[in-house]
Amino acid sequence: MIQFYDLAGARDDQRLSPYCWRTRLALEHKGLSYDAIAWRFTEKDLIAFTGQGACPVIVDNGKAVHDSWAIMEYLEATYPAHPFFDSPQAKAHALFIKHWTEQVLHVGLTKQVVLDVHDMLADRDKPHFRSTREQRLGMTLEAFSADRDAVLPAFRAALSPLRTTLQKIPFVSGERPSYADYIVFGGFQWARVSSERDVLEPSDPIYAWRESMLGLFGGLPAKTPARGAILAK
Numbered sequence: 001m002i003q004f005y006d007l008a009g010a011r012d013d014q015r016l017s018p019y020c021w022r023t024r025l026a027l028e029h030k031g032l033s034y035d036a037i038a039w040r041f042t043e044k045d046l047i048a049f050t051g052q053g054a055c056p057v058i059v060d061n062g063k064a065v066h067d068s069w070a071i072m073e074y075l076e077a078t079y080p081a082h083p084f085f086d087s088p089q090a091k092a093h094a095l096f097i098k099h100w101t102e103q104v105l106h107v108g109l110t111k112q113v114v115l116d117v118h119d120m121l122a123d124r125d126k127p128h129f130r131s132t133r134e135q136r137l138g139m140t141l142e143a144f145s146a147d148r149d150a151v152l153p154a155f156r157a158a159l160s161p162l163r164t165t166l167q168k169i170p171f172v173s174g175e176r177p178s179y180a181d182y183i184v185f186g187g188f189q190w191a192r193v194s195s196e197r198d199v200l201e202p203s204d205p206i207y208a209w210r211e212s213m214l215g216l217f218g219g220l221p222a223k224t225p226a227r228g229a230i231l232a233k
Contacts, residue, residue: 001033005047005057008038009120009194015224016117016193018106018186019068023056025182026072028217030079034058041125069098072179084179094180097172100161105187108155109199115145116195120227148197155199159206166205170212177216185213189221196227 004027007017015021015036027034039046044053050066057066058074065074076084085091118129118141130141137144162184165172172180188210191199200207214222 001035002027003059004034004036005039005055006036007055008040009117010122012038013224014120014193016120016190017055018190020056021186021189021221022068022179022182023058023071025185025216025221026068026075026084026179027058028220029084029178029182030075030082032075032079040122041128042122090173090178090180094173094178094183097180098183101183101187104158105162105184108158109187109191111145111151112148112155112197112199113191113195115141116197116227117190120194152199156201156204159204163205166209171209177213181213185210185221188213189224192226193224194227 004023006015006020006024008014009016015024015038024036037046039055039057047053047055047057047066050057050064052066054066056068056071057064058071059065060074060078063074065071072084085094114133114137118126118133121129134140162172169175171177172184188200188206191197192210200210
């Protein structure tokens, strides 16, 4: 069985990394059995054998692979059934979606949820998360997040290319969801799991697409509780 190291919050059922969600859905897409191991920022010793300190990581028959795109390529080459792409052009499309997601979507989402991510982490992880993110941002998490309400409309407007695409076709990949959808969904699942703020309006076509994605693989993504549902208890 494949071992899959998956970033978790304070609770084991809070699986919050957008990159880990790409890998989890890729494993489901391939129909592979795996053990999802809750991993936290201060447990770098558990994945030291990879020579780096971030998840996702998989170990398959003794072979370790890290980085979500590299894991996808490994799974596609090793387990060709249920392919992610039906052509080289489809893979190139997914690569563009990857870069758009990381350079546009994740940047906007970070403003909206980074402080909430900090608050849901295990206490031992919070100093590491705060220091590394504040160094990257050049300010405190609180200062960075102070105007998140004011910039939310601009963030939603920046999603227009995704929105207009989903008005024409049901999924980013076309008629059926595939790896390009998993890339984009990972970001929105990160926000859903980490923050009680909903960055999407119910009337948004992206919202409807996200609901469809939550129902994939027997509703697996929906089984990870939204932050708002946890706080409401």
